[in-house]
Amino acid sequence: MSEKMTRRDVLSTGVIAGATIVGAGVTGVALNGSAEAKKMAYPWPYVKLNSKKVAERAYKDYFSGGCMYACFEAIMGELADKLGGAYKDFPFAYATYGGGGVASWGTICGCLNGAAAALALIYPSSNPLRNQMINEVMAWYERTALPVFVPKNPVKVDKSFKQPTSKAASPLCHASIANWSAKTGVLPSSPLKSERCGRLCADVAKYVVDMLNKAAKGQFVAGPQISDNANECVSCHGMGKQVGNIQGKMDCESCHPDAHK
Amino acid sequence: MSEKMTRRDVLSTGVIAGATIVGAGVTGVALNGSAEAKKMAYPWPYVKLNSKKVAERAYKDYFSGGCMYACFEAIMGELADKLGGAYKDFPFAYATYGGGGVASWGTICGCLNGAAAALALIYPSSNPLRNQMINEVMAWYERTALPVFVPKNPVKVDKSFKQPTSKAASPLCHASIANWSAKTGVLPSSPLKSERCGRLCADVAKYVVDMLNKAAKGQFVAGPQISDNANECVSCHGMGKQVGNIQGKMDCESCHPDAHK
Numbered sequence: 001m002s003e004k005m006t007r008r009d010v011l012s013t014g015v016i017a018g019a020t021i022v023g024a025g026v027t028g029v030a031l032n033g034s035a036e037a038k039k040m041a042y043p044w045p046y047v048k049l050n051s052k053k054v055a056e057r058a059y060k061d062y063f064s065g066g067c068m069y070a071c072f073e074a075i076m077g078e079l080a081d082k083l084g085g086a087y088k089d090f091p092f093a094y095a096t097y098g099g100g101g102v103a104s105w106g107t108i109c110g111c112l113n114g115a116a117a118a119l120a121l122i123y124p125s126s127n128p129l130r131n132q133m134i135n136e137v138m139a140w141y142e143r144t145a146l147p148v149f150v151p152k153n154p155v156k157v158d159k160s161f162k163q164p165t166s167k168a169a170s171p172l173c174h175a176s177i178a179n180w181s182a183k184t185g186v187l188p189s190s191p192l193k194s195e196r197c198g199r200l201c202a203d204v205a206k207y208v209v210d211m212l213n214k215a216a217k218g219q220f221v222a223g224p225q226i227s228d229n230a231n232e233c234v235s236c237h238g239m240g241k242q243v244g245n246i247q248g249k250m251d252c253e254s255c256h257p258d259a260h261k
Numbered sequence: 262m263s264e265k266m267t268r269r270d271v272l273s274t275g276v277i278a279g280a281t282i283v284g285a286g287v288t289g290v291a292l293n294g295s296a297e298a299k300k301m302a303y304p305w306p307y308v309k310l311n312s313k314k315v316a317e318r319a320y321k322d323y324f325s326g327g328c329m330y331a332c333f334e335a336i337m338g339e340l341a342d343k344l345g346g347a348y349k350d351f352p353f354a355y356a357t358y359g360g361g362g363v364a365s366w367g368t369i370c371g372c373l374n375g376a377a378a379a380l381a382l383i384y385p386s387s388n389p390l391r392n393q394m395i396n397e398v399m400a401w402y403e404r405t406a407l408p409v410f411v412p413k414n415p416v417k418v419d420k421s422f423k424q425p426t427s428k429a430a431s432p433l434c435h436a437s438i439a440n441w442s443a444k445t446g447v448l449p450s451s452p453l454k455s456e457r458c459g460r461l462c463a464d465v466a467k468y469v470v471d472m473l474n475k476a477a478k479g480q481f482v483a484g485p486q487i488s489d490n491a492n493e494c495v496s497c498h499g500m501g502k503q504v505g506n507i508q509g510k511m512d513c514e515s516c517h518p519d520a521h522k
Contacts, residue, residue, distance in 0.1 A: 042352035065386075086350065091303035097381035101369075103395040106509025107432055108368035120358035125326075134364040171368055172433075174509035181506055188508040189500040239450040245442055247449040248367025248435035255516045 040086035046122045048216050049078045051209035058205035059151045062198035067110030067173075068098025068117075070201035075118040075209060101173030109173045111204035112138055119208065133211050135225035135249070138171045140207060142227050142251050147199030149206065156195040163199060170254040227251040233259070301347040307383045309477050310339045312470035319466035320412045323459035328371030328434075329359025329378075331462035336379040336470060362434025370434045372465035373399055380469065394472050396486035396510070399432045401468060403488050403512050408460030410467065417456040424460060431515035488512040494520070 058074035065073065072095040080087035095117065097103060098110035116134045123130035145165040154161060166183040168176035177188050177197075186192045214220040226234070226249045233252045236243045252259060319335035326334065333356040341348035356378065358364060359371035377395045384391035406426040415422060427444040429437035438449050438458075447453045475481040487495070487510045494513045497504045513520060 039350050042354055044352070089300050089347065091305070091382060093303055093385060094378065094381040096386040097377045097391070097395065100508060102374065102377050102432075103392045103399070104508065104510060105369075105396075105399055105432060106507075106511055108363055108366075108374075113363065113369075113374070116358045116363055117355065120355040121352065124354060125357040130358070131364045134358065135366075138364070138366055171363075171366060174507065174511065177508050178506070187500070187505045189505055239448070244448045244450055245439070246367075246435065247361060247365065247438050249365060250367055250435065 038085040038088070042121075043124045043127075044079075044086065044121045045083060046079065046212055046216060047082055048213050049075070049082075049209050051206045051213065054078050054209045055149055055202035055206040056152060059149065059155075059198050059202040062201045063155050063194070065093065065096045066099025067197055067201050068114035069093070069095040069110075070198070071111045071114030071205045071208070072098075072118050073114075074201070074205045075115075075212075076121070106172060106174030106177075108171055109141070109168070109176050109200075111201050112141060112171050115204055115208045119212075122212065129215055129220065132222040132225065133208065133215075133220075136211065136223045137204065137207055138249070139224045139226055141171060141176075141204065142168055143224075147196060147203050149199045149202035151199065151202070154195065155198060156191040161195075163196070169251050171250055172254075175254050225249075229253045299346040299349070303382075304385045304388075305340075305347065305382045306344060307340065307473055307477060308343055309474050310336070310343070310470050312467045312474065315339050315470045316410055316463035316467040317413060320410065320416075320459050320463040323462045324416050324455070326354065326357045327360025328458055328462050329375035330354070330356040330371075331459070332372045332375030332466045332469070333359075333379050334375075335462070335466045336376075336473075337382070367433060367435030367438075369432055370402070370429070370437050370461075372462050373402060373432050376465055376469045380473075383473065390476055390481065393483040393486065394469065394476075394481075397472065397484045398465065398468055399510070400485045400487055402432060402437075402465065403429055404485075408457060408464050410460045410463035412460065412463070415456065416459060417452040422456075424457070430512050432511055433515075436515050486510075490514045 054074045057077065058070045061070035061073050061077075069092065073092040076087060076090060076092060080090070095114055098108075098113040101107040101109060102113070115137055119130055119133050123133075125131075145167050147163060147165065150163070164180075164184045164186075166180040169179055170176060177193065180186075180196060181188055181193070184192075186196075211220060229251045230249055234246070234249070235241060237246045238244065239247055315335045318338065319331045322331035322334050322338075330353065334353040337348060337351060337353060341351070356375055359369075359374040362368040362370060363374070376398055380391055380394050384394075386392075406428050408424060408426065411424070425441075425445045425447075427441040430440055431437060438454065441447075441457060442449055442454070445453075447457075472481060490512045491510055495507070495510070496502060498507045499505065500508055
């Protein structure tokens with residue numbers, strides 16, 4: 001994939017309008033950081049990224065700043081390298097707070113929190129693409145056996161290591177790790193859990209960048225927005241429906257395995 | 262509370278070191294926004310805020326940008342008004358992504374996600390105060406009957422309205438709302454749920470600012486960091502303990518009511 005931006009890359013994103021750096025983007029010249037920070041209008045611009053490069057960066061980032069930082073910095077940092085401007089001055093380190101489901105509380109997986117934060121800088125809430133992409137990556141994360149990313153240079157294992165996978169069945173860190181641990185017999189305190197989570201960051205960051213690249217070409221078509229389990233439950237229990245007593249889109253079965261059984 | 266900054270306010274925060282705006286802070290002159298954005302070293306500075314003013318701002322913000330935006334913007338926006346600099350240029354609107362537990366998925370309550378994000382801009386991960394404060398506000402949120410904030414001008418009810426309270430027993434949006442709904446008989450689609458969540462934003466933002474103000478005076482002493490329920494469970498099940506099969510700090514009983522009963 002070419003690292004050089006073309007007029008079409010920039011103009012076809014659908015999100016560049018309003019940004020102050022269009023001129024620089026069109027000429028393919030990345031803005032340089034400077035002592036004075038550059039002000040960029042919100043939402044921030046996006047240009048096509050190499051998703052495999054972003055995945056490697058997220059994997060590496062995990063071992064210095066945890067899962068939310070990894071997904072957030074890998075995407076935003078690549079954009080900073082290409083576009084400069086306010087990206088260069090954004091204190092990416094703030095995103096370390098999301099590690100382990102926010103300060104190790106086990107709430108939302110930091111990969112997903114970081115991915116959503118990045119998407120929210122690129123798309124305003126008024127653009128349906130933002131929530132379509134957040135929904136899609138959350139639903140994909142729930143149902144997919146992960147991680148599948150294989151790093152060039154594994155940090156906690158040697159290159160012959162065969163990475164076990166598991167389905168999180170939930171966007172929550174606590175459930176995601178518990179399900180992985182139950183399937184593999186590996187405890188969360190093991191270096192193998194760090195290896196698993198580092199690779200998971202790469203998978204999520206790559207998935208998000210692949211969606212963003214499609215959208216930049218005007219070719220994004222939203223995938224499943226919610227699991228089949230949740231879809232069945234919210235058809236009655238969701239807000240405004242017949243029962244109408246819950247708010248949420250998480251796969252219900254993860255915490256309510258016996259509901260309606 | 263005086264709105265004017267004193268030398269002591271600024272110098273006693275323990276987080277101003279490294280920021281580029283110390284000079285302006287010491288003289289009590291807020292930096293002005295300008296066409297060129299101001300670059301600030303991370304972590305960003307904090308000066309004492311009026312927590313009641315922040316609470317009113319969070320309540321109002323909820324109705325335009327949801328819960329994460331409310332807690333984040335109320336704290337950061339007050340700092341922007343006082344300190345200018347990079348605060349002025351931060352695209353607060355990104356935080357709308359956290360509404361309803363991230364794009365209405367029901368994961369972490371957006372108040373807590375926004376509060377943690379704000380704390381993470383003010384304290385780096387290397388400063389123990391960051392996680393002490395995140396832990397404390399999460400544990401307080403779980404065990405406290407909320408909301409208690411009474412707005413000057415209620416949005417969805419009249420001034421005679423008596424706000425019902427409930428304990429979330431979890432940092433998750435889905436559980437927090439479900440428990441409130443079960444106790445009050447009010448469905449999540451009701452305007453009364455919006456009123457409840459708007460007031461909750463005010464409570465959380467105020468709690469965080471009260472902690473930050475104490476820390477700014479060197480008087481912050483961390484409160485409970487985890488619920489009694491969770492503490493009992495993680496003493497065996499937590500990472501590195503005898504069973505060692507879970508990662509997390511959420512009140513376990515909310516999702517596992519029958520464990521060890």
